[in-house]
Amino acid sequence: MNFWTLAGLPGIVFLGAVFGIPLVLIVIRSFTDPGPENYLEIFTNERYLGSILRTVGMSLTVTLVCLVLAYPYAYLMARSSTFVKLLLGAMLLTSYWTSSLVRTFAWGAILNNTGIINQFLQDLGVIDQPLPLIRNMFAVFVGMTHVLLPYAVLAIYATLRTIDVDLERAALGMGARPVKAFWRITFPLSLPGVAAGAILVFVIGLGFYLTPMYLGGPGQELVSEMVAREVQDFLRPGRAAALSVVLLVFVGLILVIATRFVGLGAIVGNAAIDGRKNAAK
Amino acid sequence: MRPSKFTIAFGILLAIFLVAPTIIVTVTSFSAGEIIQFPLKEASLRWYEEILTDRGWLQAFGNSLLVGLFAALLAAVFGVSIAFMAARGTAVPRRLIVNAGIGPILIPVVVIAIGIYMVFSRLGLGGDVPSLAIAHSVIGIPFVFINSLAAFAALEENVEDAALACGASRAVTLFRIVLPQIAPSVLVGSLLAFGSSWDEVIVAQFLNTPGFRTIPVVIWGQMREGIQPSTAAVGTLLTLISMVVFIVIALVNLNRGRRRQGVA
Amino acid sequence: MSHNGSTAPGTQVDLQGISKRYGSFLALDDVSITIEPGEFVTLLGASGSGKTTLLRILAGFLQPTSGLITLDATDVTRVPVYKRNIGMVFQNYALFPHMNVEKNISFPLEMRKVPRARRDELITGALRAVHMEDFRRRLPRELSGGQQQRVALARAIVTKPSILLMDEPLGALDRRLRESMQIEILKLSRELGLTVVNVTHDQEEAFTMSDRIALLSHGRLVQYSTPAEMYEKPNSSLVAEFVGESNVFRSDELVTDRSRVEIKGDTWHVAAEDGLERLSPGDRPVVIVRPWSISLTDAADKTTVLAEGGRSHLEGTVSAVIYAGESRKIIVHGGGDDRRELIVRQPIETELNVAVGERVLAHWPSVKNLLTKEHAA
Ligand SMILES: Nc1ncnc2c1ncn2[C@@H]1O[C@H](COP(=O)(O)OP(=O)(O)O)[C@@H](O)[C@H]1O
Ligand SMILES: [Mg+2]
Numbered sequence: 063m064n065f066w067t068l069a070g071l072p073g074i075v076f077l078g079a080v081f082g083i084p085l086v087l088i089v090i091r092s093f094t095d096p097g098p099e100n101y102l103e104i105f106t107n108e109r110y111l112g113s114i115l116r117t118v119g120m121s122l123t124v125t126l127v128c129l130v131l132a133y134p135y136a137y138l139m140a141r142s143s144t145f146v147k148l149l150l151g152a153m154l155l156t157s158y159w160t161s162s163l164v165r166t167f168a169w170g171a172i173l174n175n176t177g178i179i180n181q182f183l184q185d186l187g188v189i190d191q192p193l194p195l196i197r198n199m200f201a202v203f204v205g206m207t208h209v210l211l212p213y214a215v216l217a218i219y220a221t222l223r224t225i226d227v228d229l230e231r232a233a234l235g236m237g238a239r240p241v242k243a244f245w246r247i248t249f250p251l252s253l254p255g256v257a258a259g260a261i262l263v264f265v266i267g268l269g270f271y272l273t274p275m276y277l278g279g280p281g282q283e284l285v286s287e288m289v290a291r292e293v294q295d296f297l298r299p300g301r302a303a304a305l306s307v308v309l310l311v312f313v314g315l316i317l318v319i320a321t322r323f324v325g326l327g328a329i330v331g332n333a334a335i336d337g338r339k340n341a342a343k
Numbered sequence: 344m345r346p347s348k349f350t351i352a353f354g355i356l357l358a359i360f361l362v363a364p365t366i367i368v369t370v371t372s373f374s375a376g377e378i379i380q381f382p383l384k385e386a387s388l389r390w391y392e393e394i395l396t397d398r399g400w401l402q403a404f405g406n407s408l409l410v411g412l413f414a415a416l417l418a419a420v421f422g423v424s425i426a427f428m429a430a431r432g433t434a435v436p437r438r439l440i441v442n443a444g445i446g447p448i449l450i451p452v453v454v455i456a457i458g459i460y461m462v463f464s465r466l467g468l469g470g471d472v473p474s475l476a477i478a479h480s481v482i483g484i485p486f487v488f489i490n491s492l493a494a495f496a497a498l499e500e501n502v503e504d505a506a507l508a509c510g511a512s513r514a515v516t517l518f519r520i521v522l523p524q525i526a527p528s529v530l531v532g533s534l535l536a537f538g539s540s541w542d543e544v545i546v547a548q549f550l551n552t553p554g555f556r557t558i559p560v561v562i563w564g565q566m567r568e569g570i571q572p573s574t575a576a577v578g579t580l581l582t583l584i585s586m587v588v589f590i591v592i593a594l595v596n597l598n599r600g601r602r603r604q605g606v607a
Numbered sequence: 608m609s610h611n612g613s614t615a616p617g618t619q620v621d622l623q624g625i626s627k628r629y630g631s632f633l634a635l636d637d638v639s640i641t642i643e644p645g646e647f648v649t650l651l652g653a654s655g656s657g658k659t660t661l662l663r664i665l666a667g668f669l670q671p672t673s674g675l676i677t678l679d680a681t682d683v684t685r686v687p688v689y690k691r692n693i694g695m696v697f698q699n700y701a702l703f704p705h706m707n708v709e710k711n712i713s714f715p716l717e718m719r720k721v722p723r724a725r726r727d728e729l730i731t732g733a734l735r736a737v738h739m740e741d742f743r744r745r746l747p748r749e750l751s752g753g754q755q756q757r758v759a760l761a762r763a764i765v766t767k768p769s770i771l772l773m774d775e776p777l778g779a780l781d782r783r784l785r786e787s788m789q790i791e792i793l794k795l796s797r798e799l800g801l802t803v804v805n806v807t808h809d810q811e812e813a814f815t816m817s818d819r820i821a822l823l824s825h826g827r828l829v830q831y832s833t834p835a836e837m838y839e840k841p842n843s844s845l846v847a848e849f850v851g852e853s854n855v856f857r858s859d860e861l862v863t864d865r866s867r868v869e870i871k872g873d874t875w876h877v878a879a880e881d882g883l884e885r886l887s888p889g890d891r892p893v894v895i896v897r898p899w900s901i902s903l904t905d906a907a908d909k910t911t912v913l914a915e916g917g918r919s920h921l922e923g924t925v926s927a928v929i930y931a932g933e934s935r936k937i938i939v940h941g942g943g944d945d946r947r948e949l950i951v952r953q954p955i956e957t958e959l960n961v962a963v964g965e966r967v968l969a970h971w972p973s974v975k976n977l978l979t980k981e982h983a984a
Binding site for chain 1: 346350351353354355357359360361362363364365367368371378379380381417420421422423424425427428429430431432433434435440441442443444445446447448449450451452453454455456457458459460461462477478480481484485489490492493496497513517538541542544545549559562563566567570574578579581582585586588589
């Protein structure tokens with residue numbers, strides 16, 4: 063065993079103990095507490111199935127919307143005047159670094175029946191009764207999109223900024239119209255960033271907990287929330303473990319497929335760690 | 344292609360959407376009334392006064408800070424250690440170690456939370472700074488790991504050979520040659536690890552006891568009881584600290600970039 | 608062959624039967640080299656020939672698959688690099704980027720437990736030796752490439768190592784700087800009486816600096832001798848072709864007897880006597896002539912020129928005249944079925960007496976021919 067492997071042992075042992083063992087325990091418990099029927103229950107009970115489908119559907123929707131919104135934003139950050147760049151960058155990072163807890167709280171204050179939007183509209187006399195903006199999937203969608211949008215922007219921006227503006231200029235020089243130059247040159251080159259952003263947002267979205275719990279309605283729980291409630295409210299840790307395993311397998315499958323196309327490092331925002339071929343620069 | 348006016352307008356609207364929640368929370372935290380209002384009718388510092396004189400809040404604040412610092416420290420030590428193995432080790436395939444090192448940030452937090460909760464409750468752990476710090480360091484390790492592995496990849500391997508040729512043992516080379524070179528990246532990773540612990544709710548919620556709470560856990564508890572301006576004030580303070588961490592990271596990165604530019 | 612003056616002599620190095628295997632690939636195949644104290648030896652060879660591998664084995668970074676390394680008759684084959692008391696210089700300088708010049712040079716002293724009180728004096732001495740006294744507090748990135756390499760050199764010699772190893776130390780520098788550094792390094796190593804092993808793929812550098820050259824090819828030691836011997840008595844066609852420009856003649860039409868070899872083609876005829884003793888029975892003879900040895904005359908003068916005897920020749924047409932710095936390269940195309948071509952070099956000052964397309968006779972005294980054997984792959 064070489065020196066560097068030895069130097070890595072403390073880290074691997076620690077991670078194994080505090081991350082690996084719990085995961086193994088979850089898997090064991092899902093089959094033994096009380097038994098494999100946990101899975102039967104999950105795949106036959108509409109509550110769990112519904113929650114799984116809802117989670118996947120919500121995460122997919124949020125991912126698509128995030129990409130559509132994030133792309134022009136990232137493009138602006140990469141190609142505008144310095145002032146616009148700085149402004150958009152500052153606002154993005156302000157949002158990114160505001161805790162998702164606080165942002166979720168804010169959306170509650172905005173969307174509540176007595177919240178900012180409803181008060182405003184009532185003061186204007188547009189409506190008599192508050193609009194049902196909260197405790198539903200719409201609120202969850204808005205909150206999740208807001209929390210996840212910066213991830214998508216940053217992933218796309220990371221790729222866009224490495225695409226040489228001269229490539230577009232060259233295309234223009236050869237007589238391409240600007241729109242065509244964008245779609246034929248820049249957009250294809252930026253696709254790895256789009257893919258990285260999509261995978262990141264989708265995977266994080268699958269595990270969302272606070273936002274759906276706070277903004278969502280009764281009977282509309284996402285999987286993470288179900289997991290927590292099985293442990294805390296229903297005292298069925300085995301069922302929670304089985305739900306976790308389902309979630310883990312799903313996330314794992316997505317990552318296995320995704321990493322055939324994009325490096326894990328690119329997904330988490332640091333392509334430099336994907337293989338040694340990039341090490342030279 | 345220069346973005347069109349239409350695209351710029353769209354970007355600015357989106358930027359407003361992005362910062363609106365932060366601004367709303369900050370503004371309402373200065374409200375004088377009992378309910379959340381926006382825009383403010385009357386400003387005051389009463390909620391800040393209430394928080395900063397409340398022993399419970401201060402204690403939670405201290406807990407959060409300690410957990411964050413301790414978690415960042417653990418993440419630094421073990422994250423770097425795993426990065427060593429991934430970068431230079433030969434015994435285990437690099438891919439496997441990279442997956443392990445990054446894994447904790449791609450796995451749903453709730454799964455980590457119940458897993459650790461199951462293990463810790465068996466061992467009688469929880470309800471104090473060290474247990475939560477250990478749990479949080481798992482979430483922090485990937486940040487240190489990713490940053491130091493990237494720094495490792497940029498290192499010149501001959502420099503370490505030069506140290507060995509100078510008569511330094513491998514351990515001395517590690518501490519005097521390798522670590523100082525990747526220190527800025529380790530620092531950035533640790534700050535990110537601190538940040539991730541600082542506003543973490545889910546794991547903290549599973550490991551809390553009535554006598555031991557962190558700020559996010561208290562906020563979360565308040566939120567579920569109803570919306571109050573004092574929550575906004577605490578949230579603003581929480582965000583403020585996050586921003587400070589972020590600014591330090593930006594400064595370290597800036598300095599690092601400048602140094603790299605200096606290389607002939 | 609020791610050039611050291613009053614200073615302590617360097618170490619004697621003995622590499623015996625060194626082989627290195629990477630999986631099924633043999634990077635070094637039974638290489639044996641003995642280096643006398645104070646000798647400057649260059650490992651020369653094309654890229655991938657195994658130079659770095661051999662140097663790293665000598666340094667102790669790598670373990671040979673088989674073979675023995677002794678320094679002053681002590682077996683160090685299993686001694687790790689940091690216990691071998693070597694100085695080493697790398698192609699990309701490999702200075703510690705987070706330490707200033709002074710700390711870089713102090714590092715090996717600290718590692719070798721030199722008392723603090725003595726360090727400063729040694730650092731100053733090493734910096735003076737490489738003319739870098741004024742840069743003590745600079746960080747490596749604040750120095751030019753040449754300056755960084757000087758600091759690397761100072762760091763390598765500050766502990767007065769028994770042996771200095773250099774892996775293409777000048778490879779990253781521009782040509783002019785490289786040439787002045789070659790002389791400086793050589794001077795310094797002589798002054799200190801160091802045993803030096805230098806790696807390069809640049810044969811000019813090898814010839815300028817070395818007492819002896821070890822020519823490697825595909826992991827094998829092809830020839831180990833002084834530069835002059837390597838040039839004048841190459842022990843195979845490979846050596847001759849590697850060291851300096853050559854015209855190589857090989858043919859099935861050959862006459863060999865006890866005293867001479869004659870070979871000829873459609874348009875040429877060469878004979879050689881010198882070096883016959885280096886051929887063994889079964890070797891295929893090859894005759895080599897350097898482009899500088901060849902004269903050109905009008906083809907019409909053939910009988911006059913060859914009348915006196917003892918000359919080799921080729922008859923053909925001038926196909927190109929190329930100006931290359933201080934010399935002129937003329938290519939003569941012999942025609943015939945073997946499509947023989949000949950390279951001729953002339954100093955630029957001499958008058959050009961031929962023109963492209965002209966029929967010429969290229970001729971030279973047969974004593975200028977080098978006789979050697981075909982390199983067996
Ligand atoms: N770690 C290694 N694994 C496999 N092959 C190697 C390794 N190191 C070097 N080689 C091979 O050994 C040969 C000699 O390499 P090297 O000593 O670096 O050549 P040189 O320095 O003469 O250019 C090359 O073909 C190279 O590809
Ligand atoms: Mg080499």
